[in-house]
Each structure stands twice: as C-alpha cells, then as structure tokens.
Amino acid sequence: MNALPPRPRHHVVILGGGFTGAAVAWHLARQSxxxxxxxxxxxxxxxxxxxxSSEEPSHRVNVPASRMSLSPDEPEHFWRWLAHDGEAERDPDAVWSNGDIFPRRQVFGRYVAEHLGPYIETGAIRH
Incomplete structure (x- = not known):
C-alpha cells in the first residue's frame, strides 16, 4: 500500500510589516x-x-498603554512589557497624573519587533 505524500505546508506572504502585518505574522507563528x-x-x-517608527519624541500612542496589546487574550500585555522593560522610568513624560502611560510611538514598535524577534531568528518568520 502506498502512503500518501506529505501535505505541503502553506506559505503566507504578508505585504507590509507595520503593526497589522507584524501582528498577523506573530499570531501565525505561534500556531502549532x-x-x-x-x-x-x-x-x-x-x-x-x-x-x-517615528523618532520624534512628541509622537506618543493615543490610548493608554494598558489598552494596547499584541495578544487579545492579554489586554495589558504591552503595559506589562513596559513595566518589565523600564521604559516608563526612562520617560517620565509618558506617565500622566492619573497613572496612565502614553509612551512614544516608537516604543510600541519596539515592543512588537521584540516579540517577533525569536521567530525571525529561527526562520519561522522571514523578513
């Protein structure tokens, strides 16, 4: 009896590696x-x-960091990353009087890039 040939893997090509394209790649790379x-x-x-990717310091995210996330199941994912990374301490202008954090836009880009990094290093995501 002949075995069936292995099923080919799908190849997904994403045009644009801003937040949306990067988030789609990250979610796909995490699938079994x-x-x-x-x-x-x-x-x-x-x-x-x-x-x-703006390097202008006055360009900040327009919602509190606690409401931004790569992971819909973890709405404070970015906020926790900021706390661990120490970015809020390095940028006191990001912290409002009510405790909300509005970091520079480039910081959110770095957060996304760091989460894709391991998948790029292993070749699971090609850039």
Whole structure:
C-alpha cells in the first residue's frame, strides 16, 4: 500500500510589516501547524511601520498603554512589557497624573519587533 505524500505546508506572504502585518505574522507563528511566513517590509525591523517608527519624541500612542496589546487574550500585555522593560522610568513624560502611560510611538514598535524577534531568528518568520 502506498502512503500518501506529505501535505505541503502553506506559505503566507504578508505585504507590509507595520503593526497589522507584524501582528498577523506573530499570531501565525505561534500556531502549532504554522505555515511558512514571509513579511515583505522595506524597513529594517518589523512592527513599526509608518505609525510606530517615528523618532520624534512628541509622537506618543493615543490610548493608554494598558489598552494596547499584541495578544487579545492579554489586554495589558504591552503595559506589562513596559513595566518589565523600564521604559516608563526612562520617560517620565509618558506617565500622566492619573497613572496612565502614553509612551512614544516608537516604543510600541519596539515592543512588537521584540516579540517577533525569536521567530525571525529561527526562520519561522522571514523578513
């Protein structure tokens, strides 16, 4: 009896590696039956895109960090990353009087890029 040939893996190509493209790649890479993932993005790192790669210090996220996340199941994922990373201590202007944190937009891009890093290093995501 002849065995069936192995099923080919799917290859997903994502055009644009800003937040949305990077988030899709991250979620796909975390699946057990992960496809081949290629992200086409001219910038040096994934996750920033136009919105989150600005180097202008006055460009800040427009919602509190506690409401931003790569993971819908963990709405404070970014906020916890900020606490662990120490970014709020390095940028006191990010912390409002009510305790909300509004970091620079580039910091959110770095958060996304750092979470994709391990998948890029192993080749699960190609940039």
């Amino acid at each position: 039956s992960r496809p081949l993932i290629t992200v086409i993005e001219p910038r040096a790192f994934l996750g920033g895109g136009l919105a989150y």
